[in-house]
Amino acid sequence: MGxxxxxxxxDRQEPGYRPKEERIADYRAVERRLSDKDLHxxxxxxxxxxxxxxxxxxxxxxxxxxxxxxxxxxxxxxxALDVLLTTNPFPEFTSRICPAPxxxxxxxxxxxxxxxxxxxxxxxxxxxxxxxGYMKPRPPAVRTGKRVAVIGSGPAGLSVAHxxxxxxxTVVVYDKSHRPGGILRYGIPDFKLEKWVVDRRIKLMMxxxxxxxxxxxxxxxxxxxxxxxxFDAVVLxxxxxxxxxxxxxxxxxxxxxxxxxxxxAQNRKLAGEVxxxxxDIVAEGKNVLVIGxxxxxxxxxxxxxxHGARSVTQIEIMPKPPEERHESTPxxxxxxxxxxxxxHKEGGWRLWQVSATxxxxxxxxxVVGAQCVEMNIDFKDGRPAFSPKAGSEFxxxxxxxxxxxxxxxxxxxxxxxxxxxxxxxxxxxxIDELHMTNVPGVFxxxxxxxxxxxxxxxxxxxxxxxxxxxxxxxAQK
Ligand SMILES: Cc1cc2nc3c(=O)[nH]c(=O)nc-3n(C[C@H](O)[C@H](O)[C@H](O)COP(=O)(O)OP(=O)(O)OC[C@H]3O[C@@H](n4cnc5c(N)ncnc54)[C@H](O)[C@@H]3O)c2cc1C
Numbered sequence: 001m002g003x004x005x006x007x008x009x010x011d012r013q014e015p016g017y018r019p020k021e022e023r024i025a026d027y028r029a030v031e032r033r034l035s036d037k038d039l040h041x042x043x044x045x046x047x048x049x050x051x052x053x054x055x056x057x058x059x060x061x062x063x064x065x066x067x068x069x070x071x072x073x074x075x076x077x078x079x080a081l082d083v084l085l086t087t088n089p090f091p092e093f094t095s096r097i098c099p100a101p102x103x104x105x106x107x108x109x110x111x112x113x114x115x116x117x118x119x120x121x122x123x124x125x126x127x128x129x130x131x132x133g134y135m136k137p138r139p140p141a142v143r144t145g146k147r148v149a150v151i152g153s154g155p156a157g158l159s160v161a162h163x164x165x166x167x168x169x170t171v172v173v174y175d176k177s178h179r180p181g182g183i184l185r186y187g188i189p190d191f192k193l194e195k196w197v198v199d200r201r202i203k204l205m206m207x208x209x210x211x212x213x214x215x216x217x218x219x220x221x222x223x224x225x226x227x228x229x230x231f232d233a234v235v236l237x238x239x240x241x242x243x244x245x246x247x248x249x250x251x252x253x254x255x256x257x258x259x260x261x262x263x264x265a266q267n268r269k270l271a272g273e274v275x276x277x278x279x280d281i282v283a284e285g286k287n288v289l290v291i292g293x294x295x296x297x298x299x300x301x302x303x304x305x306x307h308g309a310r311s312v313t314q315i316e317i318m319p320k321p322p323e324e325r326h327e328s329t330p331x332x333x334x335x336x337x338x339x340x341x342x343x344h345k346e347g348g349w350r351l352w353q354v355s356a357t358x359x360x361x362x363x364x365x366x367v368v369g370a371q372c373v374e375m376n377i378d379f380k381d382g383r384p385a386f387s388p389k390a391g392s393e394f395x396x397x398x399x400x401x402x403x404x405x406x407x408x409x410x411x412x413x414x415x416x417x418x419x420x421x422x423x424x425x426x427x428x429x430x431i432d433e434l435h436m437t438n439v440p441g442v443f444x445x446x447x448x449x450x451x452x453x454x455x456x457x458x459x460x461x462x463x464x465x466x467x468x469x470x471x472x473x474x475a476q477k
Pocket of ligand 1: 152156184447455
């Protein structure tokens, strides 16, 4: 259980970020690593609680956290890795970009507000595993002869492919993008997740026998009929990539983009891919307005600052969250509270309870600003109802606008219509408790089925669905 009384002896210590001036001059990961000594002390703080809420309530993949904390404390890295890999297919992703609901559910968060640095210990376990050569390809000993097509190579698709391959099925992952990884590769900036981490995992999966077919849009380049003749099951893992629009006057002006247009272009450029000029967005010297206060908006802030934007303003329609956990989300729940990302610490302004009502353009059709207004919010049955606050109108100068207001559901695809795949009332793919759609042998996982969420949830969903696909395959003649 770490060190008896360790939590009394040592305070929580986070690795922190590289200095601001240094990090906004490049796109490398902003987060530092703890020293071996600090890591040993941090692992010593775990209390091995009778009921480990971190594991049971907090972690969507149910990582067995007290056990690997203890092994990390004792320097038993191989055993820590073995425990971690029993639940988590890709700890190198979660340990870098997970918001760590496990830490919010740690009993030390309840007692003194200083949870164990679980995410950092997880990173040390997996990275030590790679450094010491413990992370070797482990192809399955026996192949079943069953073939599965996975559509989409984001965290959900990778996770379902990994587990099905381990179970001996032959898996081909199709993706319309040039390289596998989904939002891990083309959405999340390098300063949060460097892409060699994704490449390293894809290489390992290939060595284990997973096949990747990129630059293939299923439903356009190949049909369901094609897949049906070659595979015993199909798993849809194409994400929830239809962005929410803001249809206000001036939406058509040049310089108003969906957030993903900026993030994709930037990630492609850093990867050495050719970005045609019409898709290349440059914020250097510009006043940037980001609409939407979530992760995607924050990634636009960090990216714009690295481009050398003159100013960056982020607006959010919801009220400013409290600095501390709100009473509506008591421990061990994921807390409603103000989140300040590394990008927010680098610059820019944030405004809450504000909405844009109109984009303003010049004679050339370029956006030059936005009319905004403060909002009144009434909560009726827990749902917010918004109305403009009279007399609060103001203007923001902006020659680039990024819409980062979430995603409304899976992108349209002829295959879904051809197959008659049933949808949920909110537009996602409807699945039963076995992750199967209304079409036998066609399963759906990740954001496509669950709605826009987190990398760790997409991975958990893929892992759990793989078990159902395996059961279904075994039941087929
Ligand atoms: C900008 C941004 C930042 C984020 N930051 C974080 C973060 O820091 N931490 C976190 O936990 N979560 C974060 N998230 C959320 C997280 O990335 C998603 O929840 C997760 O990636 C969903 O995984 P997925 O596999 O379901 O879908 P995706 O990652 O969207 O992958 C879907 C894949 O399907 C492919 N595809 C789609 N249609 C087809 C087709 N017809 N044929 C072939 N391929 C197809 C796409 O090219 C894509 O590669 C972020 C999301 C965004 C947008």
